[in-house]
Amino acid sequence: MDIQNYTVEDFICNESFQRYCLGSNKEDIQFWENWIKDNPLQSAGISEAMHIVSLLNANQGNLQVQLNQLKDGIIRFEMLKEALEHTADEQNQQSVHTQQPTHIQQAEPYNQQPATRKILRYAVTIAASLLLVMAAGYYFLRPSQTIDKAKTKIDLTGTVIRSGNEPRKTVVLPDGSIVTLRSNTTITLASDFNLANRELVLSGEAFFDVTHHENHPFTVHAGKLNIEVLGTAFNVNAYPTNANTETSLFRGRVAVSKNDHPDQKVILTPNMKLILANETPVSKPVKQNPFRIESVAVDSVNHKPREIAWVRNRLKIEDESLVTIAGKLQKWYGIEISFADEQVKTYRYSGTFESETVVKALEALRLSYPFNFQIRKDTIVISK
Amino acid sequence: MTEEEQNILYWEGLRKGDKQALFELYNNTYFHLVRFGLKISPDDELVKDSVTQLFLQLWDKHGRLNEVTHVRAYLFTSLKRMLLDKLAYHSRTDAAIIKLRYKEGDVELSYEEIIIRVQHDEELRNKLHKAMEQLTPKQKELIRLMFFEGLSYKQVAEQTSQSIKTAYNTIYNAIKCLRTILK
Secondary structure, three states: HHHHHHHHHHHHHOHHHHHHHHHHOOHHHHHHHHHHHOOOHHHHHHHHHHHHHHHHHHOOOHHHHHHHHHHHHHHHHHHHHHHHHHHHHHHHHHOOOOOOOOOHHOOOOOHHHHHHHHHHHHHHHHHHHHHHHHOOOOOOOOHHHHHHHOOOOOOOOOOOOEEEOOOOOEEEOOOEEEEOOOOOEEEOOOOOOOOEEEEEEEEEEEEEOOEEEEEEEEEEEEEOEEEEEOOOEEEEEEOOOOOOOOOOOOOOEEEEOOOOEEEEEEEEEEEEEEEEEEOOOOOOOOOOOOOEEOOEOOOOOOOOHHHHOOOOEEEEEEEEHHHHHHHHHHHHHHHEEEEEHHHHHHHEEEEEEEOOOOOHHHHHHHHHHHOOOEEOEEEEEOOO | OHHHHHHHHHHHHHOOHOOOOHHHHHHHHHHHHHHHHHHHHHHHHHHHHHHHHHHHHHHHHHOOOOOOHHHHHHHHHHHHHHHHHHHHHHHHHHHHHHHHHHHHOOOOOOOHHHHHHHHHOOHHHHHHHHHHHEEEHHHHHHHHHHOOOOOOHHHHHHHHHOHHHHHHHHHHHHHHHHHHHHH
């Protein structure tokens, strides 16, 4: 049959086409690349066929693409190794008194052999951590995409929310996102904070459960970091007095970048945290990544992340009225809960709940016996 | 020369620092390793990254590599160890379960489980599940051999003792059925 008359099924069932999709045979790649170029009208059918082939092979990928990644990896690895060897040689030629990067301080400056070996080992560790970084889902995006945005000055002089001495304070932002602030934490919203412009400055620690809006990212500026939310729930620890700024992610995706390098974005995936030292050492090793990534610390007893132990509420209820439960929630999350209806107050509930936000807790309760609630800025109103 | 005999040659080249030999070994083993990895974890990105990382490590320590008589088996073992370590790193709670599973003997994910769990989109997962349910066991088996294991029609026909034409027709009808549901 003439390829011109192929249906999508015919493409999928063609062995040569399958090898083209996998990138496993040079002649097939050549043939199909040319054919596709010469038959632009078939492109929709071709892409549907490629999609189904990929579904059925469980995204095994394209050999050529993967091989190029390996080649790139080897080039980067060798460049790094060379750069560090070079630094090591320079360091060894300098006098003992010159300031040296901390990582080779113990190296013996007069004896080249052991020092170089130490550096090499260091190079390998860096390479290993770079790889880990790839695995953890980091992408350094192209500079041009973000620099323009960084240039536009953001006006962050809007509403200020303070938790003061309260252990926790919960507010609902105008876009519907829920923020729980830990004690002595301040949040300043952009003066025109709304659905389309969701930027705020954080000093202290807060847990965010962000409502998803496809085209409007939610951005938190904390210390030297800009955290752009692509998904949902995360915790930021950014007390100015702490040594580190930590961003821990629990659901969805966030992209983190430094103020002075808005072009270098790191994408965090769930249960990972990013740590940035607030004080940068005077001498920094060349090419070192400013961020450190760790998986979130898990409590050995309850297997829950320690980073949000401060906000997670375990609520044990044994046949209690909703008004009593609301009192407990109000005290824990630091948000006023009122009732628009007397009868709802007497609804009774039993069970154990665990949740990070007051809304999640109410939603869990509502499952066993329904009621409604409305969230305003700093009040929740429960009704029938 | 069989593929494994080639692999041994490439391995020897790699030990001597021949970068091209490393790439040839990669070409020869990539799909075997990815398929093997997917049966351990249905996270295709993790598996593909791990395969690349495995070869980067081989290159890094090529001068210290020993002679190996079963190259593919050696690579499988290394990949498995790397994947289990990474899974443990990503979720400490699951790690114990995963390791236990592997102590009790290798429990592999089934083909259907893999192709569904690899997808992140909930709707697509459901469609794919529904589509696979429509296929007969025979159709599923042939689809697996051809698309997942990467066999040719000739090899599929040999393995299932039927003619190439029958194998082709079975797969063609299965694809037709899948496509209507996936649309």
